[in-house]
Amino acid sequence: MSTDTVLEARDLHKDFGGVNAVDGASFELDAGEFVGLIGPNGAGKTTMFNLLAGSLDPTSGTVMYREDDVTAWSANKRARAGLVRTFQIPRPFRRLTVRENTMVAGPDHPGEGFVHGLFITPRSRNREIELQEKAHEILDFVGLDDKHDTLAGHLSGGQRKLLEIGRALMLDPEVLLLDEPMAGVNPTLGEQIIDRLKELHERGMTLCVVEHDMDFVLAHCPRAIVMVQGQVLVDGPPSEVLEDPRVLEAYLGGGQAPTERGGDASA
Amino acid sequence: MTWHEAVEDQDRLLVSGVLLAFALLALLTWVGVSTGTLALAGLAIVTLVVSQLEAREDPGRVRWVWLAVLALDAGFLYAWIAETGLAGAVIFALAVGIFVGGWRLEDHYEANNWIRLGALVLGTLVLLGGNNWAGEIPWQSLAFTLITVFTFAVFAVGLNLEYGFGGLINFGHVAFMALGAYTIVLLAELGGFWATQLGVFVAFFAAMAVAAVAGLLLALPAIRLREDYLAIVTIAAAEILRRVLLNEGELTHGAHGVTLNSSRRPAVLEAVETIPLLGGQLVSGLESFAAFLDFTGSPYLMVLFFIALAITAVLLVLVERLVESPWGRVVEAIREDEDAVRALGVNPTVYKLQVFALGSAVAAAAGALWAWQLTFVVPGHFEPLRTFWAWMMIVIGGVANNKGAIAGAFLFWTIWSLTRGLGFLTTYGLDGSQIAAISPMVLGLMFVAFMLVKPEGLFGDKEELELVD
Numbered sequence: 131m132s133t134d135t136v137l138e139a140r141d142l143h144k145d146f147g148g149v150n151a152v153d154g155a156s157f158e159l160d161a162g163e164f165v166g167l168i169g170p171n172g173a174g175k176t177t178m179f180n181l182l183a184g185s186l187d188p189t190s191g192t193v194m195y196r197e198d199d200v201t202a203w204s205a206n207k208r209a210r211a212g213l214v215r216t217f218q219i220p221r222p223f224r225r226l227t228v229r230e231n232t233m234v235a236g237p238d239h240p241g242e243g244f245v246h247g248l249f250i251t252p253r254s255r256n257r258e259i260e261l262q263e264k265a266h267e268i269l270d271f272v273g274l275d276d277k278h279d280t281l282a283g284h285l286s287g288g289q290r291k292l293l294e295i296g297r298a299l300m301l302d303p304e305v306l307l308l309d310e311p312m313a314g315v316n317p318t319l320g321e322q323i324i325d326r327l328k329e330l331h332e333r334g335m336t337l338c339v340v341e342h343d344m345d346f347v348l349a350h351c352p353r354a355i356v357m358v359q360g361q362v363l364v365d366g367p368p369s370e371v372l373e374d375p376r377v378l379e380a381y382l383g384g385g386q387a388p389t390e391r392g393g394d395a396s397a
Numbered sequence: 398m399t400w401h402e403a404v405e406d407q408d409r410l411l412v413s414g415v416l417l418a419f420a421l422l423a424l425l426t427w428v429g430v431s432t433g434t435l436a437l438a439g440l441a442i443v444t445l446v447v448s449q450l451e452a453r454e455d456p457g458r459v460r461w462v463w464l465a466v467l468a469l470d471a472g473f474l475y476a477w478i479a480e481t482g483l484a485g486a487v488i489f490a491l492a493v494g495i496f497v498g499g500w501r502l503e504d505h506y507e508a509n510n511w512i513r514l515g516a517l518v519l520g521t522l523v524l525l526g527g528n529n530w531a532g533e534i535p536w537q538s539l540a541f542t543l544i545t546v547f548t549f550a551v552f553a554v555g556l557n558l559e560y561g562f563g564g565l566i567n568f569g570h571v572a573f574m575a576l577g578a579y580t581i582v583l584l585a586e587l588g589g590f591w592a593t594q595l596g597v598f599v600a601f602f603a604a605m606a607v608a609a610v611a612g613l614l615l616a617l618p619a620i621r622l623r624e625d626y627l628a629i630v631t632i633a634a635a636e637i638l639r640r641v642l643l644n645e646g647e648l649t650h651g652a653h654g655v656t657l658n659s660s661r662r663p664a665v666l667e668a669v670e671t672i673p674l675l676g677g678q679l680v681s682g683l684e685s686f687a688a689f690l691d692f693t694g695s696p697y698l699m700v701l702f703f704i705a706l707a708i709t710a711v712l713l714v715l716v717e718r719l720v721e722s723p724w725g726r727v728v729e730a731i732r733e734d735e736d737a738v739r740a741l742g743v744n745p746t747v748y749k750l751q752v753f754a755l756g757s758a759v760a761a762a763a764g765a766l767w768a769w770q771l772t773f774v775v776p777g778h779f780e781p782l783r784t785f786w787a788w789m790m791i792v793i794g795g796v797a798n799n800k801g802a803i804a805g806a807f808l809f810w811t812i813w814s815l816t817r818g819l820g821f822l823t824t825y826g827l828d829g830s831q832i833a834a835i836s837p838m839v840l841g842l843m844f845v846a847f848m849l850v851k852p853e854g855l856f857g858d859k860e861e862l863e864l865v866d
């Protein structure tokens with residue numbers, strides 16, 4: 131683990147009753163990196179994110195975040211510590227407004243305690259106002275400016291992806307794991323999302339993006355990690371990675387060309 | 398302007414209903430045309446004409462005259478069917494007018510359903526109070542019914558907190574009402590401090606605390622279950638509790654239950670008297686009010702009515718505040734998607750436990766009212782059916798709406814009371830048990846009608862209902 135490493139997967143395994151979705155995968159992310167995580171459908175990318183973010187417990191292996199072994203940490207503890215993920219299929223709180231969706235993610239809110247909620251203490255009121263301003267900024271940033279009071283269930287697929295990112299940003303993530311943020315989104319909105327991600331990268335956030343679109347990875351990520359059958363096959367600059375015969379074979383063997391854009395259903 | 402343009406959709410529905418009723422009436426009395434039938438037919442014509450005229454002026458506004466006529470129609474129809482006198486008709490008409498008027502006013506002023514809730518409460522009071530003034534229902538029974546309404550309103554608010562806001566399916570809610578009721582009577586049985594005025598106050602909070610702790614203990618292992626499994630666990634737990642109460646001889650006296658005996662009952666009155674500043678005046682005021690109304694019993698039920706009203710109001714305001722706070726926002730988010738909440742750094746389990754404990758405590762408040770009202774408690778009071786009554790109330794009222802839960806309780810009991818003991822049905826050849834079956838039948842039909850026509854309930858949000866996955 132180099133001094134710059136913020137997140138490390140150490141020999142992670144996840145066995146779903148016989149299916150080894152992640153089968154001994156290891157890699158490190160350095161602070162401020164913008165990494166593309168690619169691989170054919172079913173390669174274990176989403177499962178990898180689940181293990182890193184704590185949504186699933188690994189069968190074996192370790193997740194290191196900053197200085198800590200966080201393998202035993204709950205997903206919520208990791209998120210609060212700045213290790214935040216988004217879902218491949220967005221999971222909006224459908225009957226809450228876009229603003230409320232975002233506010234739920236706002237950390238350190240005394241009003242979310244039951245007594246403060248009941249008595250609306252000044253501390254709670256102030257924090258509510260702070261977070262409202264922050265939510266406002268973030269929603270404007272991701273391009274949902276005119277949707278603050280819309281119920282999230284009414285958003286289009288693309289807007290849900292934006293909300294997914296917006297909610298994550300409320301936590302001021304140090305490492306942001308994005309699971310196919312552009313899949314199924316129309317090209318204009320896709321460009322908008324790419325712009326936002328680049329801006330976050332410039333601000334120093336560590337980003338790891340699962341993406342099917344190789345052009346995107348070639349154009350924007352200095353580094354690509356290729357997963358195949360639960361393992362890390364190649365790790366390096368995208369131009370080199372894509373030349374690798376093993377990668378081509380894995381994609382063709384998986385029946386899918388690396389440039390194909392699309393989403394798989396397993397969230 | 399044609400007839401169809403003039404009349405809004407729902408109005409057309411009402412008009413068709415009234416017309417149909419009159420057609421039926423005419424058919425029934427065809428054999429012997431009485432002056433009453435002629436009068437009704439006249440009213441029908443007036444209704445139509447008025448609706449035409451008022452709609453022509455400005456289709457958008459509240460049509461008061463038509464509303465009044467419609468209400469009168471309903472009143473006379475009711476009086477004719479239930480064979481009450483003129484007073485009965487006027488009272489029914491007034492109540493219907495208040496209900497429908499409240500509905501329309503809310504549409505106009507959009508006061509977050511407060512107008513509707515007010516209309517519902519006021520209409521119920523007029524209906525039940527009026528019937529009683531007209532000699533249809535005695536005061537005792539009126540006060541008794543209204544206390545029951547408040548008890549179930551509180552009970553439903555607790556369930557609504559759990560299901561409507563928290564998404565927790567609790568089919569054993571009645572267990573916590575039982576715990577509240579038993580805590581009240583058992584503490585009173587201890588005597589000493591518990592028979593004092595302060596003791597009565599403390600016992601109320603003790604009942605809530607006992608249920609909250611019990612709820613927490615049940616929820617600790619159960620809350621992680623998928624929602625339908627939670628439903629099974631809770632209904633089983635409630636039945637187990639009832640069986641224990643039934644078979645335990647020493648403490649709860651099994652099927653005989655526990656009586657809150659008369660020497661302790663006045664403690665509730667005295668407890669009210671100890672309320673700083675106003676308590677004394679309150680009791681003596683109520684006593685003279687009761688005397689004025691020729692309320693023959695002790696003022697106990699009268700005082701309890703106001704206690705029930707106060708508890709309902711306070712709990713409504715508190716729960717409303719809670720669900721609208723940031724805390725409530727998290728709870729609703731958990732209802733929508735627990736894993737997403739977790740990924741956003743919040744531990745849902747803590748909130749679900751709190752919601753379950755709180756809902757249970759609110760149910761215990763209802764249990765306390767129940768114990769005070771009946772002054773005895775037996776296990777038979779707490780059959781699973783009660784939980785499902787509360788489910789009906791919150792679904793009728795509109796899930797995830799506190800005022801809706803209360804409105805649901807009012808509607809449920811108003812219909813229950815009005816369809817109970819309809820003695821005149823014996824003339825149609827029904828026997829006692831058949832007449833007793835009318836109430837649940839009408840309620841069941843009403844429930845089905847709601848599901849078909851207004852699945853979002855009285856105060857529910859149709860837009861939100863469509864977003865449930």
Ligand SMILES: Nc1ncnc2c1ncn2[C@@H]1O[C@H](COP(=O)(O)OP(=O)(O)O)[C@@H](O)[C@H]1O
Pocket residue numbers: 146149150151169170171172173174175176177178394396397
């Ligand atoms: N909860 C689960 N239970 C069983 N199998 C799963 C589960 N989640 C994923 N899998 C399987 O694990 C493999 C990897 O899936 P996933 O991580 O979603 O791949 P990717 O995101 O790379 O397309 C697939 O074969 C998938 O069917």
Ligand SMILES: [Mg+2]
Pocket residue numbers: 175176177218394396397
């Ligand atoms: Mg995936």
